[in-house]
Amino acid sequence: MEISAQISPGELTSFHANLEGLSNCTKCHELGKQVLNSKCLDCHTEIKFLISNNRGYHSSGEVKSKDCWYCHSEHHGRNFRIINFHKDNFNHSKTGFSLTGSHEKIDCEKCHQSKFISDPKIRKRKNTYLGLNTNCISCHEDFHKGSLGTDCASCHNTEKFNDVKKFDHNKTQFKLTGSHESVECAKCHPSENKNGIKQIKLKGLSFSNCTPCHSDVHKGAFGKDCKSCHITKSFKIINQSAFDHSRTRFPLIGKHNSVKCNDCHKGSIKNKPLFAKCIDCHQDFHKGEFAKNSIATDCKSCHNEMGFSPSLYTIEQHNQLKFKLDGAHLAIPCFGCHKKDGEWKFRITKFDCQNCHQNVHGNELTEKFLPGNNCQNCHNTSSWRTISFNHSGTGIELIGKHSKIECRDCHYKIEVDNKRKFKFVSLKNECTECHKDIHFGQFEVNGKSDCLKCHSFENWKPDKFSHNNTRFSLEGAHSKLKCSQCHPYEKRNGNIFIKYKLDDFKCAFCHSQRL
Template identity: 30%
Template sequence: MQYRMANGKWMVLLGILVGFITGLAQDHPHQVLKRDCGSCHTPQGWKTIVFDHQQTAFPLSGRHTQVACVDCHRVTNFSQVNRECSRCHLDVHQGGLGQDCERCHSAVGWQIFDAMEVHQNTNFPLLGAHEKLDCKSCHRREVLSEYRLLSSECQDCHLTDFRQAVNPVHTELGFGLNCENCHVLFSWRPASFREHDAYFPIFSGSHAGEWSQCATCHIQEGDYKVFSCLTCHEHSQSRTDSEHDEVSGYVYDSQACYACHPTGEGED
């Protein structure tokens, strides 16, 4: 009789334990997720996920399709996930370029897909020779690819070019630091000092297209006040002397030519 009572107690305890385990198994592992198990899992395997993410507010594309659910959904109830890129991707630009990674990157790959198009929307669109530059040619001091806004002043990149320029020697002749006064974006050479016509016409009149560089007339690279007309006008000295025998102060191969011939024409 005592043996049967002991067996009865064990049977009761076993029944309670089975009921408890069965209750646990029936608890929804995703807490408040209101979906049927079959919408994500299959009888072939509990870890085979068939949930169609394309029907959500965040369809997956590119490399996002290769990401495991738990990489983005850190809790099992799959509550709404913040869609900002920086929630999953480390912002190496440290906020300097905003939070919209898609301006430069795509889901297909993390590499910049069209840096040129992005740069055209900044305060310094890239034109001419600037289009061919690598980002680091200008953004040389960036830490962790911050790519902060840089000054668009010419001398910030070309000051060394300015200081080393010869024929003419920019530093000695008092040239300003605005390179665009003489240079264009498409090529560093040839330079074009359009203001020259105010002193002597070389872009108009008979001299237009007859010279190739400043040194054609300016024979001293450090002093452009010194020039010679005879590098182009090869006058016979005897003939020139005879034509100027009545001109006071005349000297052959002299800058005084300019005083009488301000436009370079013989009839001036």
């Protein structure tokens, strides 16, 4: 005993008591050297396994570089605490498994139980903290029964098992878009009973089309590819660029292609509108004008889907009516005749010119020359200025120069209010109505001048004048004189004119100046 006491520094702990004695020293010590880690690990194979697999507290950088005896020294007596572990201030992150979320709040014994230890050697130990795996399923039941692998952290966090914020559905074969993003998981992933265990079905769902989750309101009429019409944002929003309306009984043509679905399908896309006649959707713009027996006729006789205007009603069709289009009427747009005071009228019962055209002649034309307000007695539809009127019927025949002038030269007069007006019946049958009296009343008889006594309609020269028909016949030397030698210019009231009506015919009146 005295020799043993001198060699051994003290008793071993109860854990190593079986190694007491001089013959056992080399089991831990090498002669002349301190205790080597390799000697410790030859016995503590579970620690050696963890270190070699880089698992647990002993594989951490802080511990792995130290000697075992630095923390677990011996020869301090049987009751010495060789494992100096205090769970209350232990830094669990050094084990390679940081405690976060709900793991921070539970007692150590909730996880460090023998039933969770896979190594049977370690499992036999009491109050050990070794042997646990970091895999979730080493402690928690695999709710998915291995169908989703063992990496629970790819979807779940340590706060709450049902919270799968880390899961990215877009990494699956079915990406969530539109309204699908706000749908609860259970709406698409139902619970199922598998081997007597209730679990959520996450795999094996059919999603090649929409009908496994959604009811087909069309009863298969448009096939199974719902994406050809609908989008995931809302069932009521139709993907018009993808939907082929020609698959229905009403193919979309022309302007109908740009109409919103809800404009025809009122309230719901499921509502099937009538479409046999245009007035099923469109208001009767003509307000029954073309109705027969109180039933509106089809608009297709005049219009098509390319646009309400222009009308397809042809000139040939119009010429089957009582009013045929010819001349300038061919160039008049429909509204020129059929739109009055902002309203369209097509059923016209009066066809006289003044129904569309203003009577610019007013009361200047009598019924004789404007029978039934029919302007065609003078005008035609080719040109308003082309007149075909027989002036002889007025009692005034146009001859000479008068036959070559335009009507307006005589019948378009400037009134007192400085406005031009057509005058016909109110015109006087006198030359001075149109021509200026350059003689200033010298030849008036009872207020009228008979110009035709001297002038004709060919020119202004007095070809019809004969001096022998006056009170002074030209004889002898008088016949050789110029008119101006006897008829001087006279100025009266600012007007200068030739004086033809002489005051005296005595010889002395002209010849007195020669005496």
